[in-house]
Amino acid sequence: MAETNKDHLVQSDDPDHPANLIPRLCKQFYSLGWVTGTGGGTSIRMDEHVYIAPSGVQKELIKPSDMFVLSYPTPKYPPSARQYIRKPHELKPSACTPLFLAAFERGAGCCIHSHSQWCVLVTLLVEKMHGKDACFEISNIEQIKGIPKGPGKGMLGFHDTLRVPIIENTPFEEDLTESLEKAMEQYPDTYAVLVRRHGIYVWGETVAKAKTQCESLDYLFQLAVEMHRLGLPWTI
Numbered sequence: 382m383a384e385t386n387k388d389h390l391v392q393s394d395d396p397d398h399p400a401n402l403i404p405r406l407c408k409q410f411y412s413l414g415w416v417t418g419t420g421g422g423t424s425i426r427m428d429e430h431v432y433i434a435p436s437g438v439q440k441e442l443i444k445p446s447d448m449f450v451l452s453y454p455t456p457k458y459p460p461s462a463r464q465y466i467r468k469p470h471e472l473k474p475s476a477c478t479p480l481f482l483a484a485f486e487r488g489a490g491c492c493i494h495s496h497s498q499w500c501v502l503v504t505l506l507v508e509k510m511h512g513k514d515a516c517f518e519i520s521n522i523e524q525i526k527g528i529p530k531g532p533g534k535g536m537l538g539f540h541d542t543l544r545v546p547i548i549e550n551t552p553f554e555e556d557l558t559e560s561l562e563k564a565m566e567q568y569p570d571t572y573a574v575l576v577r578r579h580g581i582y583v584w585g586e587t588v589a590k591a592k593t594q595c596e597s598l599d600y601l602f603q604l605a606v607e608m609h610r611l612g613l614p615w616t617i
């Protein structure tokens with residue numbers, strides 16, 4: 382039974398193996414308010430496998446044995462339930478799976494989905510100030526240097542303008558996939574897409590890069606909201 386369910390794929394003594402790392406990251410993200418109330422999540426691609434957390438569960442309490450595994454690249458995109466090479470009983474894979482896969486298709490090694498309130502607030506502020514088609518823009522803040530200019534282009538500088546596209550939310554998470562992919566095409570240098578009234582998807586070539594970018598963006602969104610509250614413009 383153990384072998385048919387491919388348990389060896391989620392059993393490792395390495396603390397940085399995706400099956401151990403995803404639960405640890407989710408605990409950290411829970412304390413930041415990124416994955417509360419079962420929302421949000423994280424997925425990691427390692428070689429020919431993608432590790433996915435279960436759907437609708439408390440993300441800060443997931444165990445390595447709860448992890449779904451998909452072979453990568455997947456023969457069908459997005460994958461059907463049958464294509465998981467490891468499928469824990471009585472659990473469903475995260476509804477964010479097609480969105481995580483869209484990031485992996487663009488070379489990511491890790492994708493983080495955050496429900497941080499700073500992301501939600503910033504999508505509402507941008508809409509109020511500049512309309513639905515506008516993206517989030519910020520410049521002249523040191524933390525911008527935590528975000529890459531684009532694939533192979535180095536990091537943004539202090540005077541550069543960081544741009545993060547915003548897409549509209551949909552009633553079902555998986556229905557966001559098309560507009561997420563469209564935003565990725567429209568903004569080929571972006572490593573993040575905000576979802577209005579919902580949160581953000583942030584990806585990076587490695588787990589460390591995805592995490593650094595998600596932290597830097599969350600910092601900048603909070604700063605922008607607080608600057609706005611103080612009547613200070615967040616772009617110069």
Ligand SMILES: CSC[C@@H](O)[C@@H](O)C(=O)COP(=O)(O)O
Pocket residue numbers: 418419420421422435436437438474475476477494554
């Ligand atoms: C609070 S429910 C949130 C979900 O609908 C969704 O937005 C989400 O981020 C998590 O989906 P899940 O399928 O549990 O991984």
Ligand SMILES: [Zn+2]
Pocket residue numbers: 420421494496554579580
């Ligand atoms: Zn979500």
